[in-house]
Amino acid sequence: xxxxxxxxxxxxxxxxxxxxxxxxxxxxxxxxxxxxxxxxxxxxxxxxxxxxxxxxxxxxxxxxxxxxxxxxxxxxxxxxxxxxxxxxxxxxxxxxxxxxxxxxxxxxxxxxxx
Numbered sequence: 001x002x003x004x005x006x007x008x009x010x011x012x013x014x015x016x017x018x019x020x021x022x023x024x025x026x027x028x029x030x031x032x033x034x035x036x037x038x039x040x041x042x043x044x045x046x047x048x049x050x051x052x053x054x055x056x057x058x059x060x061x062x063x064x065x066x067x068x069x070x071x072x073x074x075x076x077x078x079x080x081x082x083x084x085x086x087x088x089x090x091x092x093x094x095x096x097x098x099x100x101x102x103x104x105x106x107x108x109x110x111x112x113x114x
Contacts, residue, residue, distance in 0.1 A: 058077055059081075075113065081101065083101045084097045084100070085097075
């Protein structure tokens, strides 16, 4: 059995590391100083790169694991992607788009193509 002091030390360490990591940008990039060009580049390119990576993961690696005849061969993934893109173009709300796409995907793989 784990002691309470040990668990408290783990939580305290995790909290200290979190506070330190969250304060680093404020220490490095103080107000009034111009941001380095590499930071501007990263801020413009990171979101599209992450979305591209998630898209390739969803349609590339995940489809290879499924048996086409038994699981609808990508219908769940394609349906969820259409919902995400459609809602994003219509409502411009990423949280709504992601939650609705996830719900559609889970309904397909849990209820329609189990």
